[in-house]
Amino acid sequence: MVAALPTLHGGAENSSPITTEHFEGTALAPGIVHLTYGTRIEDRQARRSSIWRRDTAGEFRLYYHQATPVPDGTPRP
Incomplete structure (x- = not known):
């Protein structure tokens, strides 16, 4: 999912691609990782947080995700 973000668009097929940063x-525990990052779609930005856990096959799977819109004018971290 994280690798695919730059190829996705912001809702409409002709919209700008999603950019990611930061x-x-x-590691929260063995096999559990908390990932934070920012996204931008044109002039909209959000801070994102997700928890990934390793499944029985050894692959990381998204367990939880939250996106919080950042108000206009908020400085970047």
């Missing part, structure tokens, strides 16, 4: 991952 990735940071933190």
Whole structure:
């Protein structure tokens, strides 16, 4: 999912692609990672947080995701 973000668009097929920035991952426990990053679609930006956990096959699967819109004029982290 994270690798696919730059190829996705903001809702409409002719809209601008999603850009990503400021990735940071933190291991919470063995096989569980908390990922934070920012996204931008044209002039809209959001801060995103997700929890990934390793399944029985050893692959990381998205367990939880939240996106919080950032108000206009808020400085970037």
